[in-house]
Amino acid sequence: VLDALVADLAADPPARRLVVLTDDVVAPLYADRFVRRVRRRGLSACLIVFPHGESHKNRRTKGWLEDRMLELNVGRDAAVVALGGGVTGDLAGFVAATWHRGIPVVQVPTSLLAMADAALGGKTAVDLPGGKNLVGAFHQPWGLYADTRVLETLDERTYRDGFAEVVKAGAIGDLRFFRWLESHAEALLERDPVRLEQAIGACLRIKGGVVVRDETEHGLRALLNFGHTIGHALEAVSRYRTTHGRAVSIGMIVESVLAVRRVGFPEPHAERLRALIETFGLPVRYRGRMAPEAIVRATRRDKKVRDGRVRYALPRRLGSALPGSDVTIEIDDAEVRSALAAVN
């Protein structure tokens, strides 16, 4: 896939110069090789490396990257290559969205989470201390290139993290895919390349189908946020030390309790969801190290808040959304507290 990308870049360059943004974990594995290949094809390219981890996906790192780009005289005739996981895609995508009021970005996800979810759909952002992804932009990529072979080098914990979004895709959008995941979890955990490609393809189809209908989230797209209202709150309260996948896993469990109580999500579906999350080695219990009250408070910073009231995107059954164009429902803090307690 890296070869295909380099060939595409050479055949129809998005810009006169490429700026590869990547973190210090991915850089030694792929960045130098990529930059060398690109240069061999006669394209101009430079590399900027920032420290890895969600706790660096903030305005300070964005400003630091911009200062480096200014030093390197990166102009409007450049394009960003976001080479890395979800954090890199969000951060580098946002840098591209605002550099000289917007230059192209090529998404090259290297984690399962980014391949199956984050790199598609044009959402870019940085976190604020008080809340996840609160400052950002919609900025669709020039292209998305996912090479499943790079998943072989992921450490087990980061690899498993990605299954949170894979399970979510099935839970909100496709019962058949959810069933397929139940049957193929073992092969996926063993990183079977054929199964992986099928799973990622299915996730991208499900997400793509939602995004093309509601690119800037006026309604339907909120559905992709299942598990994320609680998930983002957990991340913020943990100061972004809890990974996105683990936070969303717990988030889906808590929110499925809400779904059972409020929108008739069948209890057996909640059971299957929990079982599948557990199969992938992801947490299904909110461990009480974080104060429930802090989590409830953090949900008030969610982007789906309306009139000061927090709204949740809940599936009605496995694989299907609430009817109508608004897939969210208002839920008060007391119910959320009770759901948090139920999964403790």
Place this chain on the structure above:
Amino acid sequence: VLDALVADLAADPPARRLVVLTDDVVAPLYADRFVRRVRRRGLSACLIVFPHGESHKNRRTKGWLEDRMLELNVGRDAAVVALGGGVTGDLAGFVAATWHRGIPVVQVPTSLLAMADAALGGKTAVDLPGGKNLVGAFHQPWGLYADTRVLETLDERTYRDGFAEVVKAGAIGDLRFFRWLESHAEALLERDPVRLEQAIGACLRIKGGVVVRDETEHGLRALLNFGHTIGHALEAVSRYRTTHGRAVSIGMIVESVLAVRRVGFPEPHAERLRALIETFGLPVRYRGRMAPEAIVRATRRDKKVRDGRVRYALPRRLGSALPGSDVTIEIDDAEVRSALAAVN
């Protein structure tokens, strides 16, 4: 106009809550009154005041405003009202463009410069120490409300500053308007409200005509940058102490020298341009307090740079652009140095 705005906001609210962003000069004059009127109509509104001046149009102030908005629980169901001059429009517009990935902004310009130019067209940005407007977004306003009566309270220097963009509009887009300015300069300097409204109307028509044809500046829109390549460089080298209007005035003089030498801009047109700028009490001479070399270096950060070469948007004659879709021309540093020396 303030009444019309409040009525429009009440009749068809862009959001459930308004966040008025303004600077500490405009706040005591109009902000409290505006917020009171809006609230009287049953709309929710809050006010955030930041220090005035271009030197505050940076990432730090943007971050500070975001932190205040987070404290005030401003969500995606809010809209920003940018109440102030060009700095406020750019900064508050950019805050709106990225808050929760974009909320509506209402532009309420209070300076001549913002009314005639900055508030229209959707350009928003902050400055970097090394260059003007290098980080930003295109974010079209929900509405633009300009009340020429507020110009009565502008101090003379700030008022005159606005004529740089007014003269530019005539110089690049409309010879008849340029002639009209030559005949009505006195009335405009006396702040004749009828003439002012006509002048602002003409500027918005000229700029609007360009922007609708090339919203995100792939070609024609660059024409609005006449005087700005040198102008922005002067601003950056002065650490944003030279005002935008004064910098653009000198910029137009320097760039008209380039236009005479490179694209056959008639010498008598350059003379008329200089005379009109002087009539409005704006500078026509680059005073040597800033090193020419620093200015040349700063132009390399311009957004129109391509392949490391600086491009200038020059008119071919008063009121008309270069033919073709690319209205810019590459000019090397030596020629720029010589033009700078010529107007010293």
